[in-house]
Amino acid sequence: MTLIIALAAMAPGAARAATIGLSFDSTFGQILDGTDHFTYSGYADSNAFEFVISATGGDFNKTSTGFGINAPGAGDDTDALDNGLVNESMRFAFDTTAEVGVKVISLEFDRMTGSGGSGTDQALISFYDDSGSLDNTVVVTNGNTAGDDKANFNGVDFPEQIFNPGSYFDISVQDGNGFGLEMFEFEVSVALYTGGSGGGGGGGAVPEPASACMLAAGMASLLGLWRRRR
Numbered sequence: 001m002t003l004i005i006a007l008a009a010m011a012p013g014a015a016r017a018a019t020i021g022l023s024f025d026s027t028f029g030q031i032l033d034g035t036d037h038f039t040y041s042g043y044a045d046s047n048a049f050e051f052v053i054s055a056t057g058g059d060f061n062k063t064s065t066g067f068g069i070n071a072p073g074a075g076d077d078t079d080a081l082d083n084g085l086v087n088e089s090m091r092f093a094f095d096t097t098a099e100v101g102v103k104v105i106s107l108e109f110d111r112m113t114g115s116g117g118s119g120t121d122q123a124l125i126s127f128y129d130d131s132g133s134l135d136n137t138v139v140v141t142n143g144n145t146a147g148d149d150k151a152n153f154n155g156v157d158f159p160e161q162i163f164n165p166g167s168y169f170d171i172s173v174q175d176g177n178g179f180g181l182e183m184f185e186f187e188v189s190v191a192l193y194t195g196g197s198g199g200g201g202g203g204g205a206v207p208e209p210a211s212a213c214m215l216a217a218g219m220a221s222l223l224g225l226w227r228r229r230r
Contacts, residue, residue: 017189018044024181025110029062036060039095044188047098057088066110066180080111081123081171082178089172090181096165101192104153104161107171109140110180112149116141121176125151130166139174149179162192 020042022028032038036055041048061070066079069088081088094102107125114120116139123140138158140151153161161169171181 016045017187017191018042019105019185019187021183021185023183024062024067025183029060029067032060032067033062034059042188044098044100045190047100047190049094049096049098049100049102049188052091052093052095054091054093055088056091057086067182068178068180077178080178080180081173083173084178087172088178089170091168091170092184093168094163094165098165099193099195100165100188100190101194102163102167103187103189103192104163104169105185105187106153106183107140107151107181107185108183109149109151110182112140112142112176112179114141114176115143119176121179122174123151123179124172124174125169126172127161127163127169128167130164135167136161164192164194 022040024032032053036059038053038060040051040053043049055069058069058071058076061068061078063079068078068080068082069090070076070078071085071088073085076082076085081090109123112121112123116122120141125138125140126134127136127138129135136159138151140149140158142149144151145157151158153159163169173179
C-alpha cells in the first residue's frame with residue numbers, strides 16, 4: 001500500500017501547477033507604471049518563484065490607451081514599445097532557487113498592424129537559457145494567427161517554450177512603429193523542472209522529497225515481505 005501511494009504521488013499530475021495571467025492593460029500595468037524594474041513573486045505548490053520584469057530605454061508607462069515604455073525626451077510613443085528615440089525592450093527573467101519550471105502559454109500584444117511585411121509592426125521574442133545563450137526566437141505579427149496579435153506557444157502556432165531557473169526572454173521591436181503589451185500568461189510547476197533550462201519541450205515530473213521517502217519506505221516494506229516468505 002505504501003508503494004502504491006508513493007507511485008501515485010510521483011505521477012505527473014500529482015504536482016499542482018499554477019497558471020498565472022499578468023494583464024498589463026489593467027491593475028498590473030498600473031503597478032509597473034513609472035518603474036524600470038519589478039519583481040513578481042508567487043508560489044507553485046509549496047515552491048516560491050520570482051519573475052524579474054525590467055525595461056530598457058525608459059520606464060514602464062500605463063495609459064488609458066495601452067502599456068509600453070516611456071523613453072526620456074519629447075516625441076516618444078509612451079504607451080508602446082518602439083525604436084523612436086531609443087531601442088525599447090522588455091526582459092522577463094525567471095530568477096529563483098526553487099526547483100520549478102515555467103511554461104510560456106501566450107503573449108498578447110496591442111495595436112500590431114499589418115501582415116508582417118517590410119515596415120509593418122513586428123515583435124521579436126528572444127529566449128535565452130541560464131547561461132545567456134540564445135535558445136530560440138519568434139517573430140510575432142498581426143498575420144501570424146489570422147489577424148490576431150496573440151502568440152500562443154502551443155507547439156502549433158509557435159514552438160512550446162519551457163524554462164528552468166536562470167533563463168529569460170526579451171521582447172523587442174523587429175520592425176514597424178511599435179506595439180503595446182496586453183497579457184503574459186504562463187504556468188509554473190515542479191513537473192516542468194529538469195535541472196537545467198531551455199525552450200521547446202518540457203521535462204518529466206520530478207518527485208518531491210516526501211514522495212521519494214515514501215517510495216523508499218514502500219520498497220523496504222516489499223523487501224521485508226519477500227524475505228519473510230523465503
